[in-house]
Amino acid sequence: MLNSQQLIGLMTIGLFLMGTQPTIAQSTANTPTPTNRSKPQRIIFKPPPNQSKPKSTSSGGSRSNWQCPQDATLNTTSANKTPLMLLTPTDSNYGLTIAEHPTFLVYLPQTSAKQVVLSLMTEDNQLHSQSFIPIKGEPGIISIKLPDSFPLLEVSKNYQWSLVLICGEKPNPNDPVITSWVRRVVLPQLQSQPRTTLEQADAYSEQGIWYDAVINLAQIRNAQPNDQVMADIWTDFLKSVGLEAIATQPLRL
Numbered sequence: 001m002l003n004s005q006q007l008i009g010l011m012t013i014g015l016f017l018m019g020t021q022p023t024i025a026q027s028t029a030n031t032p033t034p035t036n037r038s039k040p041q042r043i044i045f046k047p048p049p050n051q052s053k054p055k056s057t058s059s060g061g062s063r064s065n066w067q068c069p070q071d072a073t074l075n076t077t078s079a080n081k082t083p084l085m086l087l088t089p090t091d092s093n094y095g096l097t098i099a100e101h102p103t104f105l106v107y108l109p110q111t112s113a114k115q116v117v118l119s120l121m122t123e124d125n126q127l128h129s130q131s132f133i134p135i136k137g138e139p140g141i142i143s144i145k146l147p148d149s150f151p152l153l154e155v156s157k158n159y160q161w162s163l164v165l166i167c168g169e170k171p172n173p174n175d176p177v178i179t180s181w182v183r184r185v186v187l188p189q190l191q192s193q194p195r196t197t198l199e200q201a202d203a204y205s206e207q208g209i210w211y212d213a214v215i216n217l218a219q220i221r222n223a224q225p226n227d228q229v230m231a232d233i234w235t236d237f238l239k240s241v242g243l244e245a246i247a248t249q250p251l252r253l
Helices: 003-031 033-036 197-207 209-222 229-239
Strands: 093-097 103-108 115-122 127-134 140-145 156-168 175-184
Touching: 003 229, 093 209, 103 115, 103 156, 103 209, 140 209, 209 229
Parallel strands: 093 175
Antiparallel strands: 103 140, 115 127, 115 156, 156 175
16 A cells, blocks of 8 residues: 555656646647658759760840831830749759749730740751640730650750740741750659758759759749748849849730
8 A cells, every 4th residue: 555655646646647748748839740841931042063964055036036027006105114034043044854844934915926946956956846825915924834745855965945825826937035054853852852842942943953943933933822931932033043034924824
């Protein structure tokens, strides 16, 4: 049997534990989850090394030929004078992807054109693929995915991709055209653990994987148009590669 001193000791321990339980529960409830702690608040793109870039990465477009002739009256205000623009880093006009059939982002000014042509050429000027894509003509950023039925991009090869704005019923040599470069790489370490889409975009940005980082961020921004934090992340990301001119343009993905 327990004597009186032992009973008093057990009661004291029990009261102490009862008194500490609410404090422990409250502390656990207020502890941020690992997901909240790791959510990036700012994503800055880090360019990859330049050793694999093609010899020439200059854009084929020009500011004097960024719209169809009949559209001159549509783009008279300063807000509408942002030219046809591919979303690639402005200092290199070149980006990496891990996708076999990547998605490209393009800023289109207001236009009467009804379609564009997406073409990919190999570095030795062989046609890889080409497709005509309908557009609505509204100003904003659109996404153009290389169709899955097309040949996939080979790993470690450079491709020049171009977008032609078809101003008439059929392509014309004077139609606005702008070009950039893409190279497919393999980075299995990015798939080693589950990530949110935002964390995945941050990881791509850290590794210099441009096309996958920008499409991930664009999709989040498109899905959360009223999220100011996401708007700031999107703006900072585009500013880091010289694309601040289109940071506030509408997404039409």
